[in-house]
Amino acid sequence: MPELPEVEVVRRGLEQHIVGRQVQDIRVLEIRSLRRHIAGPQDFVDRVTGRVVTGVRRRGKFLWMTLDSSESIVGHLGMSGQMLISAVGTARPRHSRVEFTFDEGIELRFVDQRIFGYLMVSEDSGSVPLPIGHIAPDPLETAFDEAEFAARLLSKKTGIKRALLDQSLISGVGNIYADESLWRSRVHYARSTRDLQRVEIAELVGNIQNVMREALEQGGTSFDALYVNVNGQSGYFDRSLAVYGQEGMPCERCGTTIQRDRFMNRSSFFCPRCQDPQRSAHDNLHR
DNA sequence: GCTTGCGCCTGAATGC
C-alpha cells in the first residue's frame, strides 16, 4: 500500500508531468471516488475543467494539486490508489476511476482497486487545503516540531502505536512504519504514552525519519518517465523489513521469534524480547 | 474534550 515515501514519489512524478498543463477534459468512471466532494461529481468537473495545475504538494499521505483558481484537487491514495500518467489513447487500466486529459496529449488516471482513496476539490486555506487542516506535519517536513510532538504525545492517555497512527499528532506513519520504527526503538506497541521518557521519544522520531528516508531512497528509483506507479508493493517489498510481516521468523537482533498480535483491527509485529512491554528502551537494550 | 471501535471496499488466499 502506498506509504509516505511512495506518495512522495507520486508527487514528484506529477510535478514533473502536469505542472503548467491545462485540464481539457475529465471523465468520472466511479462516483464513489469523489464521495468526499460533497457538491457532487458535476461540480468537481466544473471546477477543474479548463484550470491549469500550478504545483503539486504533499503532507503525510495527502497530495494536492494547486490550480490557477485558488482551489486545489486534494487526493488520498487510500490502500490501493495509483496516479498513472500516459499518452492520450493508451489502454485504460482496470479499476480506473477518474481520468483527466491535459493539453500536450497527456492523460492522468486515478486508479484505485478498493476505493479507499478519493479526490475532491477544495479552497486553499493558508498553507494547506481546508480538508486537511487537522493533519499534523509529517516528520520529513521542516514544519515538524519534535518538541511540540513530544509534549502532545505525553499529554495523551493511550498506547504509543495508536498515537503514532493518529494523523492529527504526526502524519504519514502507517502500520508498517509504526512497527518498524518501534522495533528499531525497542519500544512495545502498547506502551503507555505517559510513561515514555523524552529520550525514548527523540529516539523514536529519529527512527521514523530514518526508516522513511531509507524507503524513499529505494522507492524513488523505480519509476520511468511517463509512468508514475504507486502500487507501493513493488518498492515496498524490495525493502528490508525487520518485523512487519515477519511472524515466526527470528529477530535479526536477538533471534527471538517475531510475534504478531491483533491490534486495532490490524496486525502488530514485534520482538517480545527486544520490545518487552514492561521495560524501557534503555533496559531492553541492555538485557 | 478525549478515547475507542466500526464501516468502508475489493480480490487474493484460505477453509470446508
Add this chain to the structure above:
DNA sequence: TGCATTCAGGCGCAAG
C-alpha cells in the same frame, strides 16, 4: 470443484 470466510488497513465518524 465451488462456495463462504478471512484478511489487508487509512480515514472519518459516532459512540462511550
